Amino acid sequence: MNDMSKRLGQYGLIVLVHLGVVLIWHIAIKVSEIPDYVMPTPGATLMSLGEDYGWWHNTVITGMEVYGGYGLAIVVGVAMALIFNWFRPVETMLMPLMVSLNMIPKVALGPLFIVWFSYGVGSNILISFSICLLPILLTMERGLKEVDPDLIDLVRTLNASRWQIFIKIQLPGALPYLFSGMKVATVLSVAGAIVGEFIASEEGLGYLMMQVQVTMDTAAMFMGVLLITLIGVILYFFVLLLEYFVVGKTNAVN
Amino acid sequence: MSQPFIHLSEVRKTFKSKKEEFLAVSEVTFDVEVGELISIVGPSGCGKTTVLKILAGIHSYEGGTVRVGNDEQTFNPSKDIGMVFQQPLLLKWRKILDNVMLPAEILGLPRKEALDRARYLLDMVGLHGFEDKYPNELSGGMQQRTSIARALVHDPKLILMDEPFGALDALTREKMNLELLRIWEESKKTILFVTHGIQEAVFLGSRVIVLTSGPARMADNLLIDLPYPRTLDMKTHEAFGKFTRHIYKHMGMN
Numbered sequence: 001m002n003d004m005s006k007r008l009g010q011y012g013l014i015v016l017v018h019l020g021v022v023l024i025w026h027i028a029i030k031v032s033e034i035p036d037y038v039m040p041t042p043g044a045t046l047m048s049l050g051e052d053y054g055w056w057h058n059t060v061i062t063g064m065e066v067y068g069g070y071g072l073a074i075v076v077g078v079a080m081a082l083i084f085n086w087f088r089p090v091e092t093m094l095m096p097l098m099v100s101l102n103m104i105p106k107v108a109l110g111p112l113f114i115v116w117f118s119y120g121v122g123s124n125i126l127i128s129f130s131i132c133l134l135p136i137l138l139t140m141e142r143g144l145k146e147v148d149p150d151l152i153d154l155v156r157t158l159n160a161s162r163w164q165i166f167i168k169i170q171l172p173g174a175l176p177y178l179f180s181g182m183k184v185a186t187v188l189s190v191a192g193a194i195v196g197e198f199i200a201s202e203e204g205l206g207y208l209m210m211q212v213q214v215t216m217d218t219a220a221m222f223m224g225v226l227l228i229t230l231i232g233v234i235l236y237f238f239v240l241l242l243e244y245f246v247v248g249k250t251n252a253v254n
Numbered sequence: 255m256s257q258p259f260i261h262l263s264e265v266r267k268t269f270k271s272k273k274e275e276f277l278a279v280s281e282v283t284f285d286v287e288v289g290e291l292i293s294i295v296g297p298s299g300c301g302k303t304t305v306l307k308i309l310a311g312i313h314s315y316e317g318g319t320v321r322v323g324n325d326e327q328t329f330n331p332s333k334d335i336g337m338v339f340q341q342p343l344l345l346k347w348r349k350i351l352d353n354v355m356l357p358a359e360i361l362g363l364p365r366k367e368a369l370d371r372a373r374y375l376l377d378m379v380g381l382h383g384f385e386d387k388y389p390n391e392l393s394g395g396m397q398q399r400t401s402i403a404r405a406l407v408h409d410p411k412l413i414l415m416d417e418p419f420g421a422l423d424a425l426t427r428e429k430m431n432l433e434l435l436r437i438w439e440e441s442k443k444t445i446l447f448v449t450h451g452i453q454e455a456v457f458l459g460s461r462v463i464v465l466t467s468g469p470a471r472m473a474d475n476l477l478i479d480l481p482y483p484r485t486l487d488m489k490t491h492e493a494f495g496k497f498t499r500h501i502y503k504h505m506g507m508n
């Protein structure tokens with residue numbers, strides 16, 4: 001009961017702070033008389049949704065790229081981490097490579113992807129995927145290793161199978177690590193998709209922003225940023241929710 | 255003449271790394287009868303843990319004989335060993351009861367009976383009412399009691415304890431010693447108890463195995479003919495001091 005009202009209070013505060021920022025934004029522009037094409041008011045930003053920019057379609061496209069690349073990175077990243085963990089020679093061979101690959105600024109690969117796969121949703125998913133993959137792979141790989149060797153010895157005395165060790169000890173122990181990687185990757189996946197749209201594309205919010213930039217429709221650009229952020233926030237929120245249900249409060253990394 | 259329950263004779267163990275061989279245990283010989291509580295002491299790094307892990311079947315050994323089980327009490331290495339380490343090694347995402355259940359799950363024991371036994375054991379170690387707590391909600395001593403209950407849940411014939419109270423404060427440690435004696439008398443298990451504490455070794459054991467500094471050899475196999483049940487004021491008895499002094503001398507401290 002008390003816990004519940006505390007929780008509600010926290011959410012209330014979050015909403016309040018955000019609304020406060022919008023209010024300050026509005027007042028600051030009214031007072032300073034900054035022209036609309038430099039910085040629109042919140043109201044003007046919202047009004048831009050009335051323009052015929054294909055908001056809905058472009059948001060759906062960008063959403064597909066972000067969530068597609070992110071989802072793919074989780075599937076592939078987790079699978080690779082498992083393979084690395086089960087086949088140590090593969091890990092010894094490939095892990096240093098992965099660490100090097102991690103250092104490549106993935107957005108710099110954008111133009112190459114577009115040369116290789118032509119532009120469109122598919123290559124933007126790939127850019128988003130490539131940027132998310134390594135944090136997910138590396139955290140999961142690390143998590144699978146974080147088992148006390150004494151605990152392994154203890155269950156070995158019980159003749160535990162490799163599968164039992166994995167499913168009862170390794171995997172639940174690795175999940176908090178995976179989630180920390182997944183949280184980092186949310187921001188990255190949004191950035192990856194938008195960069196792809198900036199470089200070359202015919203749809204999506206990044207594309208739309210490049211279009212309205214030409215006509216100096218700052219309000220629409222603001223709206224673009226807001227929608228992109230919203231896509232990221234929804235993803236992050238979903239990850240937090242999933243973490244809460246899968247990992248719970250007791251199994252956090254820190 | 256019947257054979258002893260545990261028979262170690264001239265056991266020798268080398269750890270091999272790429273470059274060198276390291277002799278960890280050079281010659282350890284002792285017998286343990288069914289239902290005995292034996293303490294093992296020796297300087298740090300002398301090979302106590304290694305001896306326990308050889309008995310548990312975790313480590314191989316190069317020379318000598320290791321035999322557990324006799325006509326009176328058969329021994330199945332994958333079912334009849336319970337281990338307790340210095341750290342409780344609890345799974346933080348499992349409730350206390352589920353932590354105790356781990357060996358039963360791995361061995362595939364009938365769930366209902368195992369649950370009853372786990373509850374009974376938690377009662378016995380004084381954790382009634384904590385079944386649904388998570389490990390991080392318990393003190394260090396309570397966590398260690400949980401790990402003792404876990405070591406007993408599959409009703410093993412041999413309990414191996416490696417400095418189980420080493421991480422506890424002095425007062426908790428004394429309490430745990432008394433608890434252990436009570437649990438031992440109640441459960442009639444054979445227990446091997448490794449410790450740094452000479453007082454603790456004498457207070458608990460019907461015999462104390464003293465090992466030399468590494469590579470471990472037998473320094474002594476000392477019969478402690480103090481009667482059970484042991485009480486704290488026995489520690490002030492003349493005989494108790496005689497035993498501890500004798501062991502200190504072996505360790506080169508007078």
Ligand SMILES: Nc1ncnc2c1ncn2[C@@H]1O[C@H](COP(=O)(O)OP(=O)(O)OP(=O)(O)O)[C@@H](O)[C@H]1O
Pocket residue numbers: 269270276278296297298299300301302303304305450468
């Ligand atoms: N897996 C291993 N590989 C190589 N050397 C090892 C291994 N395990 C232990 N040793 C070495 O064997 C020796 C004995 O180790 P062990 O852990 O048995 O000592 P111990 O008596 O339990 O010490 P402590 O009282 O500090 O716990 C040490 O010198 C240690 O470095």
Ligand SMILES: [Mg+2]
Pocket residue numbers: 302303304416
């Ligand atoms: Mg040790």
